[in-house]
Amino acid sequence: MDKRYLLTAFSYALLGLMLGLYMAASHDHGQLVTHAHIMMIGFLISFSYALCYRLWLEESSGCHKGGLVTAQFWLHQLGTLGVAIGLFLLYGEFVALEVVDPFLAIASFSVFGGVVLMMVQLLKAKQAG
Template structure:
């Protein structure tokens, strides 16, 4: 799981930095919120999850770890697409808000699942 998280983290970083470079070159910062979410939810959080799997979770491939990976990716991608569409003025807030809410909850659930993985790992290692 560590490799999957790290590879997706770098993918988010590349897209986030490309968006940042585009905003700087065009002198149009309207996607700054999307850029920040690419870098934080996409890159940083995925990278931290990858480090957690490598350093503490023994690169677990349990069902919980797999579910946590896909819930995070689905939530992150949906948040990022929704923000891009909203800040790019392709859709109204009323149209995209429910999707942003649900996808944000998915990112939150993935974080809770990571905590559960840590609790399980700690219990296993202490026995």
């Protein structure tokens, strides 16, 4: 799982940096919020999860397998993609806030749920180790 998160982290880093380069080249910084969220929840949190799996979870009594791990991964991925797409549509003025707001709320809670499930795994690993 650590490698899966590492690969997704750097995929988000590439996406966020491409958006940042586009904004710099076009002198249009309207997607700054989108860029920041891609870099923060896409790259930084995914990279942090990779470290958690590598340093604490893969070594501890099989905590790296099972439904909790899978649910945590997909909650984070779907939530991050949902936030990135929703913010891109909102700040690109493709969709009104009233339309995208419920979508962003669900995606944000999905990311939040991923953090909660990571905490559960870390607490379980601490008890096992």
